[in-house]
Amino acid sequence: MTDRAAVKAALKTQAVETPSWAYGNSGTRFKVFTQAGVPRDPWEKLQDAAKVHEFTGVAPTVALHIPWDRVDGHDGYAELAKYAEERGLRLGAINANTFQDDDYRLGSICHPDAAVRRKALDHLLECVDIMDATGSRDLKLWFADGTNYPGQDDIRERQDRLAEGLAEVYGRLGEGQRMLLEYKLFEPAFYTTDVPDWGTAYAHCLKLGPKARVVVDTGHHAPGTNIEFIVATLLREGRLGGFDFNSRFYADDDLMVGAADPFQLFRIMCEVVHGGGFTSEVAFMLDQCHNIEAKIPAIIRSVMNVQEATAKALSVDREALAEAQVCGDVLGANGVLMDAYGTDVRPVLREVREEMGLDPEPLAAYARSGWGRRIVAERVGGRQAGWGA
Amino acid sequence: MTDRAAVKAALKTQAVETPSWAYGNSGTRFKVFTQAGVPRDPWEKLQDAAKVHEFTGVAPTVALHIPWDRVDGHDGYAELAKYAEERGLRLGAINANTFQDDDYRLGSICHPDAAVRRKALDHLLECVDIMDATGSRDLKLWFADGTNYPGQDDIRERQDRLAEGLAEVYGRLGEGQRMLLEYKLFEPAFYTTDVPDWGTAYAHCLKLGPKARVVVDTGHHAPGTNIEFIVATLLREGRLGGFDFNSRFYADDDLMVGAADPFQLFRIMCEVVHGGGFTSEVAFMLDQCHNIEAKIPAIIRSVMNVQEATAKALSVDREALAEAQVCGDVLGANGVLMDAYGTDVRPVLREVREEMGLDPEPLAAYARSGWGRRIVAERVGGRQAGWGA
Amino acid sequence: MTDRAAVKAALKTQAVETPSWAYGNSGTRFKVFTQAGVPRDPWEKLQDAAKVHEFTGVAPTVALHIPWDRVDGHDGYAELAKYAEERGLRLGAINANTFQDDDYRLGSICHPDAAVRRKALDHLLECVDIMDATGSRDLKLWFADGTNYPGQDDIRERQDRLAEGLAEVYGRLGEGQRMLLEYKLFEPAFYTTDVPDWGTAYAHCLKLGPKARVVVDTGHHAPGTNIEFIVATLLREGRLGGFDFNSRFYADDDLMVGAADPFQLFRIMCEVVHGGGFTSEVAFMLDQCHNIEAKIPAIIRSVMNVQEATAKALSVDREALAEAQVCGDVLGANGVLMDAYGTDVRPVLREVREEMGLDPEPLAAYARSGWGRRIVAERVGGRQAGWGA
Amino acid sequence: MTDRAAVKAALKTQAVETPSWAYGNSGTRFKVFTQAGVPRDPWEKLQDAAKVHEFTGVAPTVALHIPWDRVDGHDGYAELAKYAEERGLRLGAINANTFQDDDYRLGSICHPDAAVRRKALDHLLECVDIMDATGSRDLKLWFADGTNYPGQDDIRERQDRLAEGLAEVYGRLGEGQRMLLEYKLFEPAFYTTDVPDWGTAYAHCLKLGPKARVVVDTGHHAPGTNIEFIVATLLREGRLGGFDFNSRFYADDDLMVGAADPFQLFRIMCEVVHGGGFTSEVAFMLDQCHNIEAKIPAIIRSVMNVQEATAKALSVDREALAEAQVCGDVLGANGVLMDAYGTDVRPVLREVREEMGLDPEPLAAYARSGWGRRIVAERVGGRQAGWGA
Secondary structure, three states, X not given: OOOHHHHHHHHHOOOOEEEHHHHOEOEOOOOEOOOOOOOOOHHHHHHHHHHHHHHHOOOOEEEEXXXXXXXXXXXXXXHHHHHHHHOOOEEEEEEOOOOOOHHHHHOOOOOOOHHHHHHHHHHHHHHHHHHHHHOOOEEEEOOOOEEOOOOOOOHHHHHHHHHHHXXXXXXXXXXXXXEEEEOOOOOOOOOEEOOXXXXXXXXXXXXXXXXXXXXXXXXOOOOOOOHHHXXXXXXXXXXXXXXXXOEOOOXXXXXXXXXXXXXXXXXXXXXXXXXXXXXXXXXXXXXXOOOOOOHHHHXXXXXXXXXXXXXXXXXXXXXXXXXXXXXXXXXXXXXXXXXXXXXXXXXXHHHHHHHOOXXXXXXXXXXXXXXXXXXXXXXXXXXXXXXXX | OOOHHHHHHHHHOOOOEEEHHHHOEOEOOOOEOOOOOOOOOHHHHHHHHHHHHHHHOOOOEEEEEOOOOOOOHHHHHHHHHHHHHHOXXXXXXXXXXXXXXXXXXXXXXXXXXXXXXXXXXXXXXXXXXXHHHHOXXXXXXXXXOEEOOOOOOOHHHHHHHHHHHHHHHHHHOOOOOEEEEEOOOOOOOOOEEOOOOHHHHHHHHHHHOOOEEEEEEOOOXXXXXXXXXXXXXXXXXXXXXXXXXXXXXOOOOOEOOOOOOHHHHHHHHHHHHHOOOOOOOOEEEEOOOOOOOOHHHHHHHHHHHHHHHHHXXXXXXXXXXXXXXXXXXXXXXXXXXXXXXXXXXXXXXXXXXXXXXXXXXXXXXXXXXXXHHHHHHHOOOOOOOEOOO | OOOHHHHHHXXXXXXXXXXXXXXXXXXXXXXXXXXXXXXXXXXXXXXXXXXXXXXXXXXXXXXEEOOOOOOOHHHHHHHHHHHHHHOOOEEEEEEOOOOOOHHHHHOOOOOOOHHHHHHHHHHHHHHHHHHHHHOOOEEEEOOOOEEOOOOOOOHHHHHHHHHHHHHHHHHHOOOOOEEEEEOOOOOOOOOEEOOOOHHHXXXXXXXXXXXXXXXXXXXXXXXXXXXXXXXXXXXXOOOXXXXXXXXXXXXXXXXXXXXXXXXHHHHHHHHHHHOOOOOOOOEEEEOOOOOOOOHHHHHHHHHHHHHHHXXXXXXXXXXXXXXXXXXXXXXXXXXXXXXXXXXOOHHHHHHHHHHOOOOOOHHHHHHHHOHHHHHHHHOOOOOOOEOOO | OOOHHHHHHHHHOOOOEEEHXXXXXXXXXXXXXXXXXXXXXXXXXXXXHHXXXXXXXXXXXXXXXXXXXXXXXXXXXXXXXXXXHHOOOEEEEEEXXXXXXXXXXXXXXXXXXXXXHHHHHHHHXXXXXXXXXXXXXXXXXXXXXEEOOOOOOOHHHHHHHHHHHHHHHHHHOOOOOEEXXXXXXXXXXXXXXXXXXXXXXXXXXXXXXXXXXXXXXXXOOOOOOOHHHHHHXXXXXXXXXXXXXXXXXXXXXXXXXXXXXXXXXXXXXXXXXXXXXXXXXXXXXXXXXXXXXXXXXXXXXXXXXXXXHHXXXXXXXXXXXXXXXXXXOHHHHHHHHHHHHHOOOHHHHHHHHHHOOOOOOHXXXXXXXXXXXXXXXXXXXXXXXXXXX
16 A cells, blocks of 8 residues: 555554553562652543543543452443543453452462452453443453462463363353453463463464454563564464554563564554454554653653554555565565665654644644643642552 | 382383484584484485484384485385384384475475475375375474565465465375474574464464374474473364474574473473373474484484483372462472472383393493494495485 | 582582572562561561571571661661571671662663762662671672663763762772672663673673672573573683572573573583682572562572582582593583483482481471461561562 | 764765675575575675675675685785775675584584694684785684583683684784674574673683774674674773674574664664764674575665664764753653654665765666676586585
8 A cells, every 4th residue: 555645544543542551650570660640540541541542643442450440330430431432532441450469379260279260250250341331342361370380280270270261251241342362471470371372372262262362462472473473373363353562672571662673563563454454353552561751651652653663564565565575576575565664654644643633743742731740730649550559 | 100110111112203314414504514424325324213222212213304215116115114114113204395495495385486386285295105105104294484584475375375285285194194283483484484383383283184283393482482381282282293302502403302401301291291192192203413413322312311301200299299289389389390300210211221121221332332333334435314415 | 529428528518698588578560479477677587597597507698688678777787697696697798779769760870860870879888888787798789770762871871870880889898898790681671781791790890800790690691591601701700709599481580599490500500610619709699589489498499409409510520521521522521411410419418418417308397397387477467578678 | 963964974984894605605504595696706706796886885895704715825815805906895804714624513713622723723824814915904703613512511611722712813913903703692503602792702802902802793692682782882892893794583594684673773873873883993794694585686785774774873863862861851862763763764875875976776776787687697607606615
C-alpha cells in the first residue's frame, strides 16, 4: 500500500489500548520510584488515559487490572464504563491477577493444592463477571505460575491443572467474549514457567476452542527469538489474539515499545499488516512500565512509536516486494523493505493528526495543556496507584 | 524406581542410535580437520558403529544420511542392512539432505521456485523408498530452509509451501513408518528459519496426522530455553518422536551430549522416564560433531553419558519426590532430585555391563582392542567421509 | 590433589560468607512473599547466621548491608560485632546501598546531578567508617547505576563520574581494607549499566590501585558467558576479590548457588583451586534470594553446594590432567575432569563434618534442632526484615 | 552537529575498508554456495573493490588476508599495492590466518605444543613483513584459539602463551604500525575462547603498549551485550583500534552491517562521533559473509548502511541532548536521539555523492555499469576465491 491516502486512511482506524497500570507507579525488585501526580484510583487512571486519547486520537480503550482497578459491584463497573465513555473512552481487556496473594507462592491455577487453584479460578470467573459489566470483549490471562527449582513440582501435572482450570473459565465465557492467553519465558518463576512459549499457549488454545487466542507480549521471549515469525504463524493459524507491546534489551525490561529495537517493531507490524491482522480482531495493547520517566508522556510516545511502525509497514511496496521475492532477489527484496523503514513517516502522521482535528505534535500539545502540572497539584494525599496497589 | 535391580533391568533395555556421519570428518565453517582412519564409505562407517555397540551394548542402530550414505539401488540398501545385521546392528532413521546442492541456496521445500521444491520433494520420497529397503521406521527431516534478510521471502507463504510438501511426503509413508520433524532456532539461515521451534513443528505434525512426531535436538534452542519442559509437553501431547542428542555452551555447538551441561541432560531424562517416554516409541539418537577429538571414543563416551543420565533419572525416588511436591516442600523436592543426580552411577553401570557380558570400562576396552590403530593403518587412500562427502 | 587427607584438610579451611539480607524476605517485582519467623533486625539475622555456621562449620562470617543493617553509631556496630563473636561469627563485607532512595532514580555516583553524587559518596564513606567499627576488611560496591533509554545520559561522562567517585572512596580505605567492585550485565538499569562487565570493573580497579578488586557475581553475565574463564583471568591478573554466589537459568535469578548448573560451579571452583584462589584473599560470599523456599535451610543447602563443588575441584587428578593436556588428548583431559565431577563427594564431606565435630547431615540436624519452629513462635510482631527494610 | 553543511563535510571524509574475502565465496559449515563471476585471485578482488569505491566514494582501502591473498615475495606485494593504487585504492589491514592448517586443530599461538606456536608466530611475523611491503598500518589479529571441552587445556597457561606470542609480534612492529586485537565470544571454539571479550583484549593491549588496540567486531558478543558501551569505554581508554562491521540476529551471523539492527549501528556511530572516534585512528572495516546474496552489491549496500548510520549520528542535536541529559529529562533526551534516528538521511547522502561527483544512487549505478555481467562472462575457469582458497 504505497498510496498515501490509503495509508492515511488506515492509520486513522488504528486503535492502541493503554493499560490502567501504566499510569501508576511501577519499578523493579530493587525500588519503586514514586512520581508526583500519579493516579490514586481507577477513576484518575481513566482521566489520564483520556488525555492520551485526546492527544493521539488512537488510544480509545483502557485495559483494567483486577483487583488493582476493583470497584464496588456490578454497578461500580458499569459506572466506571460510563465514566470512561464520558471521556471518549471504552473499557478494554480485563486482566486477571493471580500472583499477588501470599497463597500464590507456589502458583495459582497450577498450584499443587486444590484450594489455591479454586481461589484462583474463582477470581478468573469474577473477571468474566466484570467483563459482563464493563462490556469488555477480552479476558487477558497471564500466569506467574511456575517453579524455581528442578523437582519442585511436576511439570506435567501442572499442565493438567492448567488445562482443567482454563477449560472451566473458557466455559464461562459469553457470546462475543474471548480468552487471550499470554506466554512468558520466565519471571517471576525462574526454572519452569507453566506457559513459557507460544507453542504451549497455542496448544492449550487449540483444545479450548475458537474463543481462545494467544497474546504476544513482545518482551516475553528468549534472546534471539524471531517474534515476527510467531506473529505470522499465529495469524496463519487464526490464533493471534493480540499484543502486549513494550520493548527490551535484556529480559522483560518493559520499556516503551519501539525504544529498544524499532526495526523489530516495524517487522512485526509488517507481518500484522501482510497477514491480515490489522483489524479489531487483534488487540493492540501496551503493557509497559515507566519506572523512571514521566508516565503520560511516555505512553503518548509509545502510542506514537506504534503509529510510526504501522505507517512504515503500511508503506511497504508489496508488489515490488513480492516480485523481488519470487525472483529470489535477496538484496532487492530486502531493499524494498528497508526503503519503507528508512522513510521518515512523521510528516504523514502529522497530516493524519491534523485531518483528525488533532495537534500534529501530541507530546508538545500535551505539555502545553498543563495537565501534568495540574495533576501534581491536585492529586495530593491518598495512596498512589501502582503495581499491587 | 530406587530398586537397584529394576534400574539395571531398565538400563539393559536402553538403545542409543549413532549417526553414520559422526564417524566421518566434520568441522566448522572455518576448517574441517581431517583424522587418520576415518571411514571412506558407508560400509566402513558401519564397521565403526559396530565397535561402539560392541563395547557399550546399547548402540544397536545406525542412522543413515542420504545422499552421504547412498549406495546403488534397492539392492544396495538391502545389502547395507545385511552388512549391518552381520555386525549386530540395524539401520535406523533415514536422514534427508536438502541443503547441500547449489539449487538449495534459498531453501528446499520452502523455496520460492516450484522446480526446486519438486526436486527436494523427490529426494524426500526417495528417502522413503530407502526406508522400505532398509526397514527403517523413521524418516528424519531437518530443513535448513529460511532466510537471511528481512523481506527476503514471505514467511507465511513459506509455511504454506512447507505444509504442502510435508503432506505429500506424509502421504507416502507406509505402515509403521513415521516422520520425525526437527526444529532449529537458526543456522544456516540467519534471519528466519522455517521450522524454528517446537511449536511450529508441533503445529505441522498435528495437521499431518499421528505418524508425524517432533524431534528435539538438544542444541537447537534459544539461550535459556527449558528443554525438559518441551519434552514433558510433547510427551503429554503424544508427539515426542525422538531426540538428537548433543550439547552446547553457545549455539548449535554439537559437542558430545552431556559435555556442556550434564545436569540438563539428567533433567531431560527425568522427564522422559517420568512421562513414559523411555520406550522404543521415542528414538534416542546422537547428532554430534567430533571436530577435534577422536571420533569412535567420543561416540562411546557420548553413549556412556546418556547412560549415566538415564541411570540417575531412573534412580529418582519418585514417591519421596511426589510427597514433597504435593506438600509444597520446595527444598525437599529439589533435594530428592539432587540426591539422584549427586549419586555416582558409574558402579551400577559397570555392573550392568558385566551382566551383559561386556567390559565394565568401554573406553579402556576399546583402546585395548587396537581398532583405532587398525583403521589408521588400513584406511589409506580413497576419500574420507565427512559432511557433504 | 587426589590425596583424600589433603582434600579433607583443605575442606576444613573453607569459609563461605552468608549475607544478612538472605535471612530476610525477598521477592520479585511482582510480589514479596512473607515467611513466618523471619528476622526483624540485624541481631536476629546474626542469630540465624550463627545457626548456619553451627551446622555447617564453614560459614563463619556474615556480610552486612547498609542501611538495612544500620545500628546506632560506632558503638552500635562494635556491639553488633561482639554479638556476632559471642555466636562464633565475625562480621564480613560491608555492602553499600545507593539504589533505594528516591534521589537515586537516575543513578548514584554516576548521577548527572553533583548533589546526588555527593549524597551517594557520603554513604560510601560512612560504610568505610562502619568497616572501621566492625573490623570488616571488604567494602563491596554494587551500583544499580545506568540508564533505561538510549540518549538518556552520556555514557562516557558517567564513567568519568564513576572514576572520580571511586577514587575518593578508595582514598578513604585504611590499612588492610579493600574495595570489591561488582559488575552486572543489567537490572535495574535496562539499557546501559555503568559497570556492566568484568572488563569495566577491572579497568577501574587497575587505575585505583592494589586494594581494588573485582567481585564475580555468578548471576551477572550475559547468556553463554564463560565465567570460569573470567575467574582464571582475574586470578592471573591478581584482581579477583571474591564471589557473590548464586545461580540462574535466565537472568539474575538469584537462586541457590549450584541449583541451576552444578557443573558450572564445579568448573569455577576448579579455576579457583588451580589458580591459587582458594585462600582468604578471595572472599566466597553468597548473594541469593530465597523467595519461595525456607531461608535458613536454603542457605545451609547453598553452603553445602559450594562445599561439594569445592570437594570435587580439589579431587581433580591434576597430574593426569596436565599430562593429557600437554599431549593434546582432548577426551582424556576432559575425562580426568569429568571423573572428579562424577564422583559422589557427599561421603567425604560427611567425614569432614564428623572430624570437625559436626553432624554429618547439616539439614537434618538443623531440622531436628527446632530452631525453625522456635523463631516462628518467638518472632511475632514487629516488621520483618527484607530488601529495603 | 545539526549544521547540514558540516554533516556533509564530515560524511565526505568517511572511509570504510572492505575486506578482500568478502568478494569471494563464503558459507556456513553446511554449504558454500558458489556464485558466477567471483574473483579467482587477489588482483580480481581488487578490481571488485575498486568498483565499490568507484560507486560509493568512501571505500578507499582493502584489507588483505594472508595466506588467501598471498602473492610472491616482497615485490609481489609491492606490485599488488601498485595495482590497487592504479584503481584508486590503497591496501589496508593485513589479516593473519592461524586457523586453517591441520596443525591448528588445538590452537595456534596458544597451542600446547611449542612447535605449533612457533609456526603460528612465524606466520604473524610474515604478516608484518607484508605490511612493510604494502605500506599497511594495521595488523589485525583474530585467533580461533580455544577449547571445545572442559579440561581440554589449561585456561591460564593458554593466556601465558598468548601473552608471550603477542609480545614477540608487538616487538616486531615498525614505526607507525599497529596491532589490532580482535575478540570473539565463541566459534570455532565452543567451550573457551582465548580472547573472548573486550576485557581480555584490553588487558593484553595494556601490557603490550600503545600500538596495541582492540577491534570491535559487531557480531562477536553474547546476546544482550551493549556494544556502544564498549565502544565508548574503549574510546575513553584510548584503546579503540577499529571495527569489524557486520550484523547478527543470533550468533556471528556475519550479515550485512545494518541489516539486523540498524538502530544499534546508529547508537554505535553516535558513540564514535561523540567520543572523538570519527578519525583515521579508528579503522572502519567491513567483515561480512555474503553467502546467498550478490557480493558486490551487498558490499555497496553495507557501505551505504554505515553511511546512513553515520549521517544520523552526525545529525544528533548534541546541545539539546546535553541539556536534556543534565536536567534528567529522560524522555526529552531519548527524544533528541530518536529525532536524529527517525530522520531520512538518504537525501543528504544523495547530495553528498553528487557533490563528490558520484551518482546519487550507487546500487542503481553499479547495476547499470554492467560490471556484474562482465565478470560473469570473463571470470570463467580457474578456482574461485573463497574462505580458505
